[in-house]
C-alpha cells in the first residue's frame with residue numbers, strides 16, 4: 120500500500136491520533152506527526168514513527184505509503200502534507216462547537232486537496248451522523264464514516280500503559 124493519508128482537523132481531541140494509529144497498524148504504514156508530545160511512541164517503534172522537530176520539513180517519500188497525524192492551525196507543513204496525501208481524513212465529534220471547527224477545517228483543506236473523508240467519532244446516538252452530514256451538506260459531497268464511542272479505545276490505551284510499566 121503506497122497511499123498517503125493525512126488525518127487533520129484544527130480541533131484537538133477529536134481522534135486524530137487514535138485514527139492515525141489504527142490506519143498505520145492495519146495497513147502497516149509508517150506514521151509522521153507534527154505534535155511535540157505524542158502517545159504514538161508507546162505504540163510504534165522508532166523505525167515506524169517520525170516525530171517532526173519544530174521547523175523540520177516533511178520529507179517527500181516517493182511511492183511510499185504514510186499516515187500523517189497532524190494537528191494545529193494550517194501552516195506550511197500541514198499544507199505540504201495535505202498536498203502530498205491521497206486521502207484527507209477529517210475527524211469530528213458530534214458536538215456543535217466541533218462541527219463548526221469541522222466546517223472551517225474542510226474550507227481550508229479544499230484549497231489543497233478535494234479528496235476529503237469525514238469521520239464522525241465517538242458517536243452515541245443514531246442521529247449523530249445525520250447532524251454532521253446536514254451541517255457539511257453545502258460544502259460538497261464527502262464520504263462520511265462513523266466510529267462509535269467505545270470504552271475499548273480508552274481501555275486499550277490503559278492496557279498499553281500498563282504493559283509499559
Ligand SMILES: Nc1ncnc2c1ncn2[C@@H]1O[C@H](COP(=O)(O)OP(=O)(O)OP(=O)(O)O)[C@@H](O)[C@H]1O
Pocket residue numbers: 130131132133134135136137138154190240241242266267268269270272273276
Ligand atoms: N471512538 C472513541 N471512543 C472513545 N474514546 C475515544 C474514541 N476515539 C478517541 N477516543 C479518546 O479520545 C481522546 C482523544 O483522542 P485522540 O488523542 O486520538 O485525539 P487527537 O485529535 O489526536 O487529540 P490531540 O489534539 O490532543 O492530538 C483519547 O483519550 C482517545 O483515547
Ligand SMILES: [Mg+2]
Pocket residue numbers: 135136137154190
Ligand atoms: Mg493527537
